[in-house]
Amino acid sequence: MIVARELPVHPQASFFGAGPYPARRAAIAAAAVLAGFVLTAIWSAPFVDSVIGDSVANGLLGYDAKATPIGGVLAGTLFAFVSGLAGSFTACNIAAFGAVAPLVGGQAGEKRRFATTLKPLGWIAAGMLTVSVVYGVIVALVGTRMPQFSTAQTTRLSPRSVQSMIAFGVVGLVFLLLGLIALGLLRGPGFLRRHPAAPLVLMGALIGGFLIGRPYPLFRIMFRSAAEQHNVLYGAAAFALQSVGNIVVMAVLFLILTHATGGRVQRWLAAKPARIATVTGAALLVGGTFTLLYWDVRVLGRLGIIWFPMISW
Template sequence: MNLKTEKGSNSIYLATQSFYPVRRRVIWALLSIAVGVIIAGFWNYNLVDGFGHDIVAKNMVGESSQAAGSFKERGFSFGVLFAFAAGLAATFTACNCVTFSMLPSLACATDRTSTRKTALKALGIFSLGVLLVTAIYGFYTGSMGSEVVQKYNERGTRLSQATVTFTLLGLFMLMWGGISLGFFNRLISRIPLHVRGFFGNSLTKAGLMGLQVGLFTVGRPFGVFRDFLAYAASTRNPLYGAFVMSVQGIGQIAIMVIIFLLIILLFGKRLGQWAREKPHQAELISTTALLLGGAYFIFYWGLAVPFGLGRWGEWFGWY
């Protein structure tokens, strides 16, 4: 979605479209979607959820199910730790792993002003997007109270919410990738030029990615997160709910942010130079990552979880 204006004309084109023929773009799109589907089909949620619960959360806050109803004994400060633990424990779960597909787009700004400072600014805007959504969601859930959140937290309800949320996000990511590859040019050409330019800006894209990742929290059915949600909601304090849910948002992106900062620290100058000299390559990598993540979400949450389709790892008896 990185839009560039041709010199001497008012036409807008994408770096990938100007360099790669249609056939190659179609092949890249299909391969990315296929990889996303394969990963979703073999995803072992017991392994990753167990790691988040048994290794991360349990070592930080103890058994999360016991902590869920202990606000009177543990208080506000424990809720902050519980929030961060819940976010960190969810890092590699099926409802959060797609966060890492955002890394290429954040690390590889594809305009002529790409610098390490630009990348860090993109990270800041991305993080603000996450915090905005999680704060709003926390304000809402923080006002529920124990009885209401108990019904809201029932596994069936959470799975239904996850199916709708992540399937829609997956469709958005596929649409985004399709726009970047030029598959919707006729539709996009009807949008005013200044609007296309705004959404093609690397910092705008970073903000959109942050909003997406923030919405991962809304759909999350992970057990540790449900226990944390019960703890926060029991206060019946929307402001506290907004605060601790934002802390949870920080936890869910913490590993990705660390990886991003290491990439920028070690390879920032080279990445900036490469993105300026070969924007088509940087954009193609970013786009294929989004397509992969979108396909994963749609297949896993739209088909495998609600209908039991494509759970090949279980069929083969691997786990």
């Protein structure tokens, strides 16, 4: 008797455009971009930053995170992790959830042990921590001469606003390119195909790059503490823990979808392998569109330089 063996769907191959692709991939891409645009228009920074972010940070720390000075290195490292966790749903971190789709898609078609599913998270962490640690060291060395401390205005834009636009603009563009590659609308670079872990490391590096332009108030408190201490170990640790806090919710969501659903999500994806490309590409395009529009277009609209639709709530 011949036993048919279900072959695993290789997550990185599908992720970087090896297919199979959905039949209406251009329409899917357009719908994802439209969803990113709508999300940009209705996004409420005060609600996410203050109502959610401040409440989480104050509850976990046990004091007013904005009003209480950071008292030393140990308090600073704790503050870094908690403020990173509290900022999970801020506009400067929301694109990180685009990584959930390729992570879950990577588990389709085969049964994985819990320890095995931690490996892709490890690759994301490797890329993320490389960027955040290096940036933390730079902040500790350069100190308050960093652009984030400048309030000079140039055509209504401060240096820190320009830095945010550049940093998140690059991140948004790369997420958009990855989404188009996932859907097969663009051909992925050859080296990314030859190195299966490269897509996850790249996404991790992008998530680490969020810190380069992040204006989140609680992050800026931690940023100032690291800059004023001039302690490279503290700077590296604080920025690393900030990034770890940023992906905790994303990682838990991935593990829940992988292990707490009885395999239903994986079976649904594996039933029609093109679904992996669809979900992955759409998630990355939504995240990329939102990041690019919010930080490079809506910011200009808020300053009155251009018009951009915004719903206040």
